[in-house]
Amino acid sequence: MPDSIHLHQTNLNANNTTDYTVFSGHLGHLTNSQEEAFSLFKSNLLHANLYIPSTQASSPSHDDTTLLRFLRARSFNPMNAQKQFLDAETWRKQHNVDTLYATFDSDEFEDAKRFYPQWTGRRDRNGLPLYVYRIASLVPIQAELEAIPLDRRYQRIIVLYELMTRFSFPLCTHLPHPCHPTPISSTSAIIDLQDVSLTSLWKLRSHLQESSQLATLNYPETLHTIAIVNSPPFFPTVWSWIKGWFDERTRNKIFVLGKDPGPKLRELIQPKDLPKSYGGELEWKFEDEPSLDEDATQALGQMPRGPVTFINGSVTTPAIL
Numbered sequence: 001m002p003d004s005i006h007l008h009q010t011n012l013n014a015n016n017t018t019d020y021t022v023f024s025g026h027l028g029h030l031t032n033s034q035e036e037a038f039s040l041f042k043s044n045l046l047h048a049n050l051y052i053p054s055t056q057a058s059s060p061s062h063d064d065t066t067l068l069r070f071l072r073a074r075s076f077n078p079m080n081a082q083k084q085f086l087d088a089e090t091w092r093k094q095h096n097v098d099t100l101y102a103t104f105d106s107d108e109f110e111d112a113k114r115f116y117p118q119w120t121g122r123r124d125r126n127g128l129p130l131y132v133y134r135i136a137s138l139v140p141i142q143a144e145l146e147a148i149p150l151d152r153r154y155q156r157i158i159v160l161y162e163l164m165t166r167f168s169f170p171l172c173t174h175l176p177h178p179c180h181p182t183p184i185s186s187t188s189a190i191i192d193l194q195d196v197s198l199t200s201l202w203k204l205r206s207h208l209q210e211s212s213q214l215a216t217l218n219y220p221e222t223l224h225t226i227a228i229v230n231s232p233p234f235f236p237t238v239w240s241w242i243k244g245w246f247d248e249r250t251r252n253k254i255f256v257l258g259k260d261p262g263p264k265l266r267e268l269i270q271p272k273d274l275p276k277s278y279g280g281e282l283e284w285k286f287e288d289e290p291s292l293d294e295d296a297t298q299a300l301g302q303m304p305r306g307p308v309t310f311i312n313g314s315v316t317t318p319a320i321l
Contacts, residue, residue: 022126022179022224023126023179023182025068025071025072025076026065026068026072026182026183026185027064027065027068027182027183028179028181028182029179029182033076034076037071037076037077037078038064038067038068038071038076040078041067041070041071041078041081041082042067044078044079044082045067045082045085048082048086050082050085050086050089051067065169065183065185066165066185067085068185068221069185069219069220069221069222070084070085070088070220070221072220072221073220073221073247073249075249084217084220087217088217088218088220091217091218092218095154095155095158097158097162098318099320100155100158100159101158101159101162101166101307101318102307102317102318102319102320103320104155104159104306104307105306106305106306106307108156109159109305109306109307110305110306112156112159112160113160114137114141114287115138115141115145115156115207116133116156116157116160116211117131117132117133117189117191118131118132118133118286118288118290119131119168119290120132120273120275120282120284120290120291121284121289121290121291121292121293121296121303122269122273122274122282122284122290122291122293123172123175123177123273123293124188124225124268124269124270124273125178125268125269125270126177126178126179126224127172127175127176127177127178127179127180127184128172128184128186128187128188128224129164129168129169129172129184129187129188130187130188130189130190130269130273130274131187131188131189131190132189132190132191132192132275132286133189133190133191133192133286134192134194134285134286135191135192135193135196135200135201135204135208136192136193136194136195136196136200137286137287138204138207139196139200139204142200142203142204145207153207153210154210154214157210157211157214158214159307161214161215161218161219161222162307163307163308164187164219164222165185165219165222166308166309166310166318167304167308167309167310167315168187168310169183169184169185169222170309170310170311171296171299171300171310172184174299174310174313175295175296175299176295185221185222186221186222186223186224187222187223187224188224188225188227188268188269189223189225189226189227190226190227190228190229190265190278191226191227191228191229192229192230192277192278192286193228193229193230193231193232193235194229194230195230196232198232198234198237198238201238205241205242208242208245209242209245212242212245212246213245216245216246216247216250221249223250223253224253225253225255225268226253226254226255227255227257227261227264227265227268228254228255228256228257229257229261229265229278230259230261231256231257231258235256239256260279261278261279262274262278262279262280263279265278265279265280266279266280273293289303290303299313300315
């Protein structure tokens with residue numbers, strides 16, 4: 001296998017931290033045609049009773065950042081974006097997402113994090129939150145994972161994605177970043193395949209597929225880059241299984257790096273924010289709590305527990321609707 005498989009060349013080129021390609025299609029970086037498509041999209045949603053604009057007394061039902069995620073996911077085609085938006089809104093009602101998040105038990109919430117990508121507490125050079133997923137850490141606790149009823153496991157995935165959109169993204173938007181005030185609405189992620197056997201990955205495939213497909217359908221464009229590190233020789237076989245879990249836009253954000261990912265990862269992430277095991281300087285491993293950087297520590301004090309939101313510079317508990 002070559003040292004790296006570049007599926008989308010611009011994503012790991014972060015020497016210029018304000019590179020337009022990173023935030024193209026985001027607020028403040030729309031072309032004229034994208035502005036027109038966005039205006040039409042919002043108008044269509046309004047007439048379909050899927051969107052309520054802001055008034056003097058209330059905020060809009062959905063912020064522009066969220067709406068643009070759906071529009072980018074469908075290459076700024078308003079009709080296609082409306083279809084996905086409607087499907088996602090229907091899904092949210094079916095699963096009572098807002099109430100689920102507001103009422104989810106904090107202890108179970110924290111426990112659920114062990115099975116999914118972990119926020120390091122750090123950000124990449126563009127200000128996007130950096131997540132790590134060490135698959136081998138799931139193997140010893142796989143029986144515990146499988147003992148969780150399927151419907152509850154699905155709910156756990158939902159609330160963790162809600163944490164990302166309600167807490168991590170607003171927090172990282174609030175913190176200093178190169179394209180301020182452009183909102184942060186996606187992540188950079190490292191997936192670590194060290195010490196994972198083909199048998200282990202096969203056994204975990206349903207677990208991994210479930211969260212991947214949930215995100216693609218209902219939390220579109222929340223992924224900026226995935227760097228797969230420590231990939232074993234059998235990875236091409238694994239890729240043949242998993243590539244169908246993602247749409248083409250997501251596949252184009254995935255990189256498979258070789259045995260020494262540090263040089264490439266340091267293009268994306270400052271060494272002080274990159275864990276040592278991936279070529280950086282940060283003392284952090286997958287089982288650790290987030291290691292907040294100085295700016296995040298000033299904003300939070302310490303990492304809050306349970307389902308929380310970050311609004312107007314403060315951590316809050318979501319209201320039960």
